[in-house]
Amino acid sequence: EKGGYEHFMLKEIHEQPKAYRDTMLGRIDHANHQVVLPELKLSVEQIKNIRNVHIVACGTAYNAGLIGRTVIEQFARIPVENDVASEYRYRSPIITPETLVIVVSQSGETADTLAALREARANGAHVLAITNVVGSSIARDADDVLVTLAGPEIAVASTKAYTSQLIAFYLFGLYLAQVRGTMNKEEVAHVLAAMEALPEQVEAMLGQADPIKTYAEHIAKHKHLFFIGRGQDYAVVQEGSLKLKEISYIHSEAYAAGELKHGTLALIEEGIPVISLVTQESVMEKTVSNIKEVKARGAEVLAISYEEHAAELLKSVDHVITIPKTLPILTAAISVVTLQLLAYYASLALGHDVDKPRNLAKSVTVE
């Protein structure tokens, strides 16, 4: 049941703080400031021997894997590649027994992801599944399962499953870092404290959705728009763009902010909305220059950033929406919520079937 919400999607967006808490529950040892994942068969020896990681998934789960990559690379310093499951098998990926393959799937039934899992295992890799469904085919066939505790997701557009996958990646990345000694106790404790603040931060955001709704009603008049970002923000806007296309049918493209000038800038014309996600302070100045490039060509720019940067950003953009601040590596778990709400309210404004967009199924069991 929709529990008083107009759509399952909105209900599931609001269930995210709980999904974060449930996915962390029992996996953080507060006394010792460490992550505990007793369910994993992956041994200390195996973890020490991992040479590379492949993250394989489809759609939104693939997008979660993009964040997973930055998390594992930063925390554990292991090289990571992301693959779309339907491409993975056919590119003869270099898989060895020292390869850890992580498949990500809300349903655990996606045919391409399951086939990729089987291929990886046949090549001797250890396969870890991050899934929301314990008894699913993917959970059954994997060597290890890290369950996300998002609860059933009914809306076709995935929201709380994606963010729970992020939490799973944060936990797993820290776990790898502990075993491999790439982070010390204080560093792990620092990240854990920031993770534990996320649910309340998201709750606060959910209570302040009006500016997002207003902006969504505004973009609903447009046929095309762009998302830009750098680093984590680039990964998040890819998910935001998918979500918007999926349920509002507004065409959008997500671009690495620095890449626009290599062709796409030709599409920027008077009045086109450009949504820039600007949370990564180390590259903020660079993103602002990219914003100026699109502004100079007539784009109308929204910046999503932290309160402390709003005044400065308003010198270069038309609108600012602020979000709560967290560590740079964890921002996706906050910023994506704004983009989910944006897609939701745009779809609503256009009168579409939010929970059941045309042409799509919740679980894709054909290759």
Ligand code: F6R
């Ligand atoms: C988009 C969406 C899809 C799924 C994809 C993979 O909102 O839900 O892109 O993420 O079909 O599904 P799972 O995670 O069940 O393997």
